[in-house]
Amino acid sequence: MAVESEKRWKSFAKLDTAELGWFHLRSVIVAGTGFFTDAYDIFVISQALPMIYTVYYPEYNVTFTSSYPGGKHLDAWMKASTSWGNLVGQIGFGILADKLGRKKMYGVELIIMIVCTIGSCLAAPIYSLNILVILSVWRFFLGVGIGGDYPMSAIITSEFANVQSRGFLMASVFAMQGAGILLGGIVYYATLEGMTTLIQADYRSIDIVWRLGLGIGIIPAIIALYFRLTIPETPRYTVDVIGDTNKGTSDIDMVLQLNKVKEISTTWNQDEVAVANTTTKNNSWSGFKEYFCKWQNTKTLIGTAYCWFALDVAWYSLQLNQSTLLKTIGYTPDFNAGAWAYFRQSAIGNLIIAVGGSIPGYIVCILLIERLGRKKIQIIGFVMVAILLAVLAGLWNTIQGQREGFLVLYILVQFFIQFGPNTTTFVIPGEVFPTRFRSTAFGISAAAGKAGAIIGIQLVGPSNDSNPALPLWIFAGVMLSGALATFLLPETKDKTLEELSNEGEVIIGA
Template identity: 45%
Template sequence: MADNEIKNRDIISSDDYDSKRRQALAEIDNAKFGWFHVRTCIVAGVGFFADAYDLFAINIVSVMLAYVYYNTSSLPSNIDISVKVSAPVGTLVGQFAFGILADVFGRKKMYGIELMIIIIATMASALAASSHAVTFNGILIFWRLILGIGIGGDYPLSAIITSEYATTARRGAMVAAVFAMQGFGILSAAIVSVITLACFKSAIIADTLTIDYVWRIVLGMGAVPGVVALYFRLTIPETPRYTMDIELNIDQAAKDITDVLETGAYEERDNSQPIVKVEAPKASFKDFCAYLSKWENGKILLGTSMTWFFLDVAFYGIGLNNSFILEKIGYGKGTPFQTLWNISVGNIIINLLGTVPGYWFTVAFVDKWGRKPIQFMGFTILTILFIVLGFGFNAIKDKSIPLFIVIFTLIQFFMNFGPNATTFIVPGEVFPTRYRSTGHGISAASGKLGAIIAQVGFGALKDKGGIKGSNAFVPHLLQIFAIFMFAGLLFTFFIPETKGKTLEELSNEDQKDFIRRK
């Protein structure tokens, strides 16, 4: 930040707090990308790494549980669905609840609480055991539900904190980079599984029950990144936008901006100093309804919620039930060790082929192309790919395995270089500060509702018309996913392009005289 910018802000009349606010916001929006921005992305991203690890590790762990507790390669369908859906159900609750709480109590006060929930629930899941009062399945499902609440809280908080600290020019890339850590989290779950299986190989071959050690280690390792990031989460400063627009403390926000942009550090507040309060639009249920009653605002929430909902139906429908994909790429079932090894290695291959690269293509292009072009592109290509795979499923999988792998890889790639990333980015940009976290939480919870529907529906319908494990109905499910992708494409018209615009411009509220001196 240039010295003359600081001097210009300092000579602003103490009564002109509206101008002082706009000057402070301009400093954030136009700041040079520095260490504080990198640190913010890392602190937020580590949490998403842990979130994805914990959510998707269950894809591998559920097979381990089946061998330990049922002496077979798959859990009973009702148990399998319950174990896999419990975390998404908790995530939905956490997204909605923490979205509101972060607007009411502040980003800083809530940030870290959700990570503590994740750490505790992860360790409790790894140590789950049956008792006289509660079955093992009941204990595991309970702690997976609690885990989901913590994971859900991470969505609005990480997105909003990153967005409110980001520069206008790099905001999309920063938020996308945080979300992209999901790819590494999913990949790491499979890598940890491979390493642990290799360590226990001889023991597993001698006694299948040894797998009980393996699944506990795989789940428990998910707490490690959370522990690493916890201190930094608890000490991250409140965002200046929240301080200005909700705490109504312009002077403190201006000082916080100077601290983080000049030194990359944050100084604790001096509560002995007098606070000059200002007046600004206040959050309330009545005001929230009035804001959304305007079509220009209401359609945006509808767009962010429905596009996320439609995307997650397909994303989680495939992501947590990809055993039929693994079989087709040569990583099917065998002995217990071979089955688990193949699932773990197969997941590494799948994620390296499409998932991880897709996330980082979004990081590279989101501030150049814009959010809507990438989302339109993603939904369009996904619609086509699901139509091709859905109607040609049996012919492709039986006669052209390379084509099958290519199509599946492209689906993974364009989900992440497409709507899976942009549906996370846009809700953190398009709402005013007092409802930004709430709007993101509602949008994210809508997506998780789609994930739950996909999990229950996929699990209940995939073998319809055939024997268990036949995946007879999968072609029709893929066709249904194509319809959802096309619906997501249509609802993308409801969201604005956010590239190059400040958060205040995107709020659809006049910023001149936005605040007044009391």
């Protein structure tokens, strides 16, 4: 057993100290392409819904001064339906990835997304069911696939990464969310520009724009599918859960052939390294309860889950109601100016916010996450967003009429969300749990986030019409609570996954 333990330790140590190389890049591209698609599919609905209302509900006043079709709560459900699916997919795929393996599940979620994207962009009324009902069903199941992609992409990237660059690699995968959001704005703007004559002649031609907007998401999903179906099982799962040290070691050697390996100067010493045996570890429900009955482990799960919950209460409501917010501050023209002018200006506003705030936030986080650490970045982000939202709420009556001033503050909100908790709440849960429960615990944490998104969109968001400052005050308070909950979490920078797992394993020399 000592020989097997030594072999296991040396293999993991090589993986942890490997220099960045092609395999790491390939993993980020494969995982990131899917995550790019996830973000595109989730947030593209924000600009699509006003178009759908305009075409299928002519009585709808797109100035948002009258009721939404079916009421504002139906509008909220349309925006939250994907989050409901996310919640189911994150827990379901999280558990299955720990039970069946990462490789067996990786790609299944993309197949679900491809089918449901086709269904979404072809949605139409059927008998007594209106288009909103049909579309919400497709988007719920689309959300299941998207939800499954969260734990899969995070865990595979984490388990293949080296220690020094793990946060950098995981943040790079997550940053593809920003690229997906940006592409959504570009697609809408480009389509509107290309169809100017048609839309100005008949505003109902806008029906083609939102369908193209939703349908474009299928392209990156198809591109990523082959690579996901052919990616190898992670060595850590092969060794720790399957119990096959030889196969895990050969998989690590395959990875290292594509990357340069640093010399490991520290010799293995069984007195210095407490390594669990290489038989299959217990990843059953009883093992889960036993592990999380310890307060230190429970505390970590509470921290990852609540921080993600706190973030998504505000983030999803703000992002999915961004077009409405732009109208509220007078950024977009009155609909009497024409559908083309209205939606074009809305697309430009969304692009300005993405380019000015969101994209720089992701980039700065990627550059600083290994230098500052996850906890510090998360606390800074939560606190700054809380302050900025409180300022917007407190000055609402004054600043809502000052488009430039409002946009500057709102762009800063988006910057600190992406620089801070939106990225770190994805990274930390992929690092702090043991291999046998890593995907399940990540899925629980992510699902808690989607529960927060649902609350923010369906309960808090609808009050935006009557009292826009109220949701901002609520979001500011929730963000501050997220900063406090971050103190429940360990700092993961420069630590191995085995060290962070709290299972008595301290891999030295990594």
